[in-house]
Amino acid sequence: xxxxxxxxxxxxxxxxxxxxxxxxxxxxxxxxxxxxxxxxxxxxxxxxxxxxxxxxxxxxxxxxxxxxxxxxxxxxxxxxxxxxxxxxxxxxxxxxxxxxxxxxxxxxxxxxxxxxxxxxxxxxxxxxxxxxxxxxxxxxxxxxxxxxxxxxxxxxxxxxxxxxxxxxxxxxxxxxxxxxxxxxxxxxxxxxxxxxxxxxxxxxxxxxxxxxxxxxxxxxxxxxxxxxxxxxxxxxxxxxxxxxxxxxxxxxxxxxxxxxxxxxxxxxxxxxxxxxxxxxxxxxxxxxxxxxxxxxxxxxxxxxxxxxxxxxxxxxxxxxxxxxxxxxxxxxxxxxxxxxxxxxxxxxxxxxxxxxxxxxxxxxxxxxxxxxxxxxxxxxxxxxxxxxxxxxxxxxxxxxxxxxxxxxxxxxxxxxxxxxxxxxxxxxxxxxxxxxxxxxxxxxxxxxxxxxxxxxxxxxxxxxxxxxxxxxxxxxxxxxxxxxxxxxxxxxxxxxxxxxxxxxxxxxxxxxxxxxxxxxxxxxxxxxxxxxxxxxxxxxxxxxxxxxxxxxxxxxxxxxxxxxxxxxxxxxxxxxxxxxxxxxxxxxxxxxxxxxxxxxxxxxxxxxxxxxxxxxxxxx
Numbered sequence: 255x256x257x258x259x260x261x262x263x264x265x266x267x268x269x270x271x272x273x274x275x276x277x278x279x280x281x282x283x284x285x286x287x288x289x290x291x292x293x294x295x296x297x298x299x300x301x302x303x304x305x306x307x308x309x310x311x312x313x314x315x316x317x318x319x320x321x322x323x324x325x326x327x328x329x330x331x332x333x334x335x336x337x338x339x340x341x342x343x344x345x346x347x348x349x350x351x352x353x354x355x356x357x358x359x360x361x362x363x364x365x366x367x368x369x370x371x372x373x374x375x376x377x378x379x380x381x382x383x384x385x386x387x388x389x390x391x392x393x394x395x396x397x398x399x400x401x402x403x404x405x406x407x408x409x410x411x412x413x414x415x416x417x418x419x420x421x422x423x424x425x426x427x428x429x430x431x432x433x434x435x436x437x438x439x440x441x442x443x444x445x446x447x448x449x450x451x452x453x454x455x456x457x458x459x460x461x462x463x464x465x466x467x468x469x470x471x472x473x474x475x476x477x478x479x480x481x482x483x484x485x486x487x488x489x490x491x492x493x494x495x496x497x498x499x500x501x502x503x504x505x506x507x508x509x510x511x512x513x514x515x516x517x518x519x520x521x522x523x524x525x526x527x528x529x530x531x532x533x534x535x536x537x538x539x540x541x542x543x544x545x546x547x548x549x550x551x552x553x554x555x556x557x558x559x560x561x562x563x564x565x566x567x568x569x570x571x572x573x574x575x576x577x578x579x580x581x582x583x584x585x586x587x588x589x590x591x592x593x594x595x596x597x598x599x600x601x602x603x604x605x606x607x608x609x610x611x612x613x614x615x616x617x618x619x620x621x622x623x624x625x626x627x628x629x630x631x632x633x634x635x636x637x638x639x640x641x642x643x644x645x646x647x648x649x650x651x652x653x654x655x656x657x658x659x660x661x662x663x664x665x666x667x668x669x670x671x672x673x674x675x676x677x678x679x680x681x682x683x684x685x686x687x688x689x690x691x692x693x694x695x696x697x698x699x700x701x702x703x704x705x706x707x708x709x710x711x712x713x714x715x716x717x718x719x720x721x722x723x724x725x726x727x728x729x730x731x732x733x734x735x736x737x738x739x740x741x742x743x744x745x746x747x748x749x750x751x752x753x754x755x756x757x758x759x760x761x762x763x764x765x766x767x768x769x770x771x772x773x774x775x776x777x778x779x780x781x782x783x784x785x786x787x788x789x790x791x792x793x794x795x796x797x798x799x800x801x802x803x804x805x806x807x808x809x810x811x812x813x814x815x816x817x818x819x820x821x822x823x824x825x826x827x828x829x830x831x832x833x834x835x836x837x838x839x840x841x842x843x844x845x846x847x848x849x850x851x852x853x854x855x856x857x858x859x860x861x862x863x864x865x866x867x868x869x870x871x872x873x874x
Contacts, residue, residue, distance in 0.1 A: 256300035256334040259399065260315050263298060266395045267310070272364035274357055275395060276349070277308040280369040281461075283445045283468070284526040286755055287638075289461050290404040292369070294396035297403075301330045303652060307349050308336070311356065318349050321741030322651040325790065342741075350377055359386030367391030367530035372522075372543075373768075375529035391529055408483040409459040411467045413491055416455075418678050418751065420558025423455045424498045426551070430473055433547035439521035442473040442547075443512075446526045448753045449548040450480075454500060457751065458486065463638050464753045465676060470508040477501060481508040509534055521547075525770065545770060549758055552749070554778040559680070559750045560802060563780065563820060566680035566751075567800070569633075571822030571850070572857045573626040573675070574684055578824065579865045580622065581669075584614060585690050588665050606663040606690065614663040616642040616655035619671065627675045637674035637681050637754040644669050648687070648794030651742055651786070665691035668701075668793045668829075674754055683754050683782055684821050685798035689828035700787050701795050701829035703732040707785040708797045709842040711744065711761070711817075715806065718813040721772045722761035722781070729785040730763065738787060745782040746771065748800055759803075775815060779803045783817075797825060819846060822853045824869040832873040844872045 267275050277299075281292035287304055295301070295308045299315075303323040309316050318339040319327050327338050339346050347355070353363060363382060367375065370391065379389050397403065416422055430453065434442050444450055447466035451457055458467035469482035477499040484502060487495070492502060503511070512531055517538035524532070524543040535541070555563065588604045606614040608622075620640040627633050643653040644661045648670035655661070663669060667690050674683035687701065707729040714725050722745065727734075729744045745761035748754055759779045760771030775781075784798035799821035806814040824847055832840055847870035855863050 256298065256336065259298050260310060260335060262399050263310055263395055264312060266398060267364065270364065270393060271362060272390060273361040274309060274311045274353060274363045276363060276365040277396060278369055279304065279306050282368040282528055283447050284371050285447055285461060287461055287464055289407045291406040297400055298396055299336055300334060301327050303327060309349060309353065325650045326652065353378060354381040357382055357385065357387040361387045362390050364390045364393045364395065366394040367533060368528045370529050371525050372527050372529045372532040373524040391533065407460040407468060408486055411456050411458040411486045411491060413494060414455045414457050414678065418562055419455050420556040426453050427478065427498065429551065430547060434521055437521050437542050439519045439542050440475060441518045441520040443520055443522040443527055443531065444471040444473065444546060444548065445528065446546060448749055448756060449546055449552060451752060452552040453548055463636050465634065465751060468505065479503055481505050515539060553747055553756060553759055554776050555750055555780060556778065560778060563680035563750060566677040567682055567820045567822055568853055569630040569677060570675050570682040571854050573630055574823040575854050575866060576862060577623045577626045579862050581688060584608065585665055604665050606665060615660045616644055616647065617660045623673055632677050632679065634676040637676050637683060641672035643794060645793055646791050649788040649790050649792060651788060663690060668697060668795065670794050670796055672796065672798065676751060678751055680750050681748055681752060681754055683748055683798065683800055684823060685784055685796045686823065686826065687795045687797060687829065688826050693829050698829055698831040699834060702831045702834045704785050704787050704795050705797050705825060705830065706732045706835060706839050708783055709839050711783050712799065712801055712819055713842050715814060715816050717811065718815050719774055721774055722759060723763060723765055723772055726761045726763040733787060740786045740788060744785055748780045748782060775803050777803050777805045780820065822850050824850050827869060827873065830873065840873055
């Protein structure tokens with residue numbers, strides 16, 4: 255199907271005299287995850303990962319994606335005629351570099367300017383014009399081919415009260431206008447959906463797992479213009495927004511307003527604002543291209559938000575702990591004394607079944623975990639699609655089970671489960687690797703090495719001014735000492751009842767400027783700590799907690815900082831070899847498990863509580 259669609263795309267390209275066509279994974283707002291309406295790259299290529307860029311010419315088609323998706327992309331692109339370009343690998347050019355080298359004088363690059371950020375489009379335009387080539391940002395060719403394209407989402411929006419946000423809409427707008435004044439701007443164009451939701455204290459459901467509203471926002475001196483679906487807002491919301499000077503206008507009217515905005519000084523983030531907006535501005539507009547001031551404001555959670563986030567993690571920890579108890583009970587019921595996996599399966603233990611004797615599978619595991627979360631008060635759904643990878647599937651970093659790939663679980667193998675929940679109090683993201691019975695010496699070694707890195711980063715003490723790149727080594731050191739590594743960042747920022755991935759904070763050893771996730775770590779920032787190890791075709795291991803950055807001692811050397819774990823659920827001691835850990839590392843694990851028991855035990859029944867006591871017992 256993908257090969258046929260690529261050929262139809264080439265026919266459209268020929269019709270419009272386009273020599274190369276660019277299809278990013280993007281909506282009109284620079285979002286990481288997009289609604290079904292915007293999944294043009296997936297429609298054309300068949301690749302379902304959340305990150306990837308498709309390039310098509312008359313004689314080639316290529317898909318660029320990062321290390322999280324190499325194995326998945328390789329499988330999904332098979333027999334499509336689309337080549338996989340492994341971003342970050344030696345000799346693999348960046349998309350802009352490839353296009354600049356490929357296109358010749360007189361040729362044209364096409365793309366939908368609403369889906370390509372201004373910074374990327376400007377770079378391509380400048381480089382191609384030097385070669386005598388040009389861009390055509392006016393064509394949505396995928397949309398012309400996609401006859402049964404889903405409608406653009408327009409789900410009801412809702413207000414989020416100050417008991418959750420800790421700050422009023424009016425106060426946030428005031429702070430934004432102060433930032434505009436400092437920059438000399440009289441207009442702030444904001445298109446990032448999570449920033450808009452945070453600034454206006456609204457939430458929605460227009461992107462699966464991300465509680466945002468499809469919208470654009472223009473902040474002026476005395477008022478703000480919200481371009482969104484009017485049907486998404488009830489009369490109470492409209493009144494509340496109007497009281498703070500926020501006026502609701504039709505979603506697509508942003509482009510008309512831009513063309514008529516007159517002589518202004520506009521603050522915008524070229525890495526987020528799409529090129530159609532920038533290109534539509536009159537020549538009289540002066541543009542200040544800088545990161546959204548809202549990004550840092552949003553990332554530094556206030557005390558009310560931090561307190562709420564802790565409550566969310568207690569609820570989520572109860573759900574994950576009860577799930578873990580249930581899973582271990584199913585392993586115990588299976589035993590390992592007889593039976594074996596079918597030929598080709600990686601495990602040698604007995605098949606795991608539920609209470610009714612039905613086989614446990616990866617999809618079933620995701621559904622069961624969702625059931626435990628649904629029992630928690632205020633649960634609003636997952637914060638991303640649950641990753642449940644058994645055996646070899648655990649080595650696929652962002653694996654998502656389908657009916658075709660859904661593996662049955664057998665004892666004496668590893669199961670990696672990465673999941674999260676959305677609550678009005680906060681957003682959660684947790685990964686646990688479970689031993690389904692007994693782990694051999696090799697698996698215990700690697701399980702413990704990854705856990706050591708996780709614990710060492712969580713225990714970091716550092717001076718204010720440090721960034722994620724300063725601390726990433728703490729996580730990778732146990733692996734690097736053995737000549738091992740993992741092909742993804744160690745951590746990402748997390749929103750407060752918002753997107754599970756947000757900047758500008760993160761942990762990674764390599765500076766990637768376009769990611770904008772290497773900010774100074776500030777008190778109130780929430781960041782994931784998730785090292786891993788993935789052996790292709792065998793198994794994967796990842797351990798993840800969320801950490802909140804806190805201020806520690808201040809002395810003649812400066813302000814010291816530290817992390818506190820937010821996630822409250824045990825690590826599986828069945829995978830831990832204490833002999834491979836230092837005394838300090840064992841003490842760190844014991845202290846964390848003591849905190850987990852004290853936080854979670856009051857919400858469990860007697861049997862669950864007794865099991866949790868064993869699951870969090872001190873190791874020597």
